[in-house]
Amino acid sequence: MAIQEVTGTFKPELIPKETGGDLDDYEDALHVLMKFMGSMSSALEQVSGRGANAIVYQAGKRMGHDAAKMMEKTDNLEQAMDEMGEVLGHEFYYRMWKPAGQENYTIEKGDETIVKLLFMDCVVRQTLRRTGLPQKGPLCYLLYGYMVGAVEEVMGIKGKVDVDHVGPNACLKTLTIKWGGK
Amino acid sequence: MVEILVDEDACVGCGSCVDDCPNDVYKMNEEKWKTEVVNADDCMACLSCHEICPAQAMTHKNIHVAKRLYIDRRVNDVLERII
Numbered sequence A: 001m002a003i004q005e006v007t008g009t010f011k012p013e014l015i016p017k018e019t020g021g022d023l024d025d026y027e028d029a030l031h032v033l034m035k036f037m038g039s040m041s042s043a044l045e046q047v048s049g050r051g052a053n054a055i056v057y058q059a060g061k062r063m064g065h066d067a068a069k070m071m072e073k074t075d076n077l078e079q080a081m082d083e084m085g086e087v088l089g090h091e092f093y094y095r096m097w098k099p100a101g102q103e104n105y106t107i108e109k110g111d112e113t114i115v116k117l118l119f120m121d122c123v124v125r126q127t128l129r130r131t132g133l134p135q136k137g138p139l140c141y142l143l144y145g146y147m148v149g150a151v152e153e154v155m156g157i158k159g160k161v162d163v164d165h166v167g168p169n170a171c172l173k174t175l176t177i178k179w180g181g182k
Numbered sequence B: 001m002v003e004i005l006v007d008e009d010a011c012v013g014c015g016s017c018v019d020d021c022p023n024d025v026y027k028m029n030e031e032k033w034k035t036e037v038v039n040a041d042d043c044m045a046c047l048s049c050h051e052i053c054p055a056q057a058m059t060h061k062n063i064h065v066a067k068r069l070y071i072d073r074r075v076n077d078v079l080e081r082i083i
Helices: A023-048 A051-068 A077-088 A123-131 A138-155 B016-020 B048-052 B073-082
Strands: A094-097 A106-109 A112-119 A158-166 A171-178 B003-006 B026-029 B034-037 B058-061
Touching: A023 A051, A023 A123, A023 A138, A051 A077, A051 A138, A077 A094, A077 A112, A077 A138, A123 A138, A138 A158, A138 A171, B003 B034, B016 B026, B016 B048, B048 B058
Parallel strands: none
Antiparallel strands: A094 A112, A106 A112, A112 A171, A158 A171, B003 B058, B026 B034
16 A cells, blocks of 8 residues: 655644544554564563563653652542542553452551552553563563552652453552551 | 353363462352353453453453454454455
């Protein structure tokens, strides 16, 4: 299929009103980015080994801190999760999860609070499926870092995310926050 | 609430879903040697069971179906025309 070139007049403007593309262009761009991210992730793993996870985690954490800067600070974990859900949006749509027999979403364990998060829509998962890469790889660490960074920013305390289970439709993660640690 | 249907005619009784499910939603019925749903309340709709089932015997109803933006619509159009 021949590529059709778009010609027209261009004027400099502060906020462009037109994107100069349609839905197919967005789709193409998304798929190219997915392939690009997948290639980067596997190359990073090949070169850095397990260090790749730490690099991607750190990148995600920085993104999380930046994303949550404008959010209202709170020390209520459930409220923080709700707020973060709005910032992460529909591309990282998640909710707190608990087994049917458990009373509350949060579990207190000494100076730690634990909550299970169920990620239903995830761009990372879609990228991995687009490029045929396994889940739980370095790219997943981007999201772990993102969550930890955002939690640290909102609650002002240390957190960590562990993966419990990954699936093609949803992934279960455990977020642990440690009170009194910064 | 999630509703899980297992097609008993299709299920080959391999037990892959029983082993793979993190929340023990399934159990092997040792008389029929087929999978049965015993704990649907704890299903988080990760659909690992769908992916691992060699017979595609599962159906989940009333779940959040994740976006599948990784699918190339143009490739699908071509496939649909062929199939």
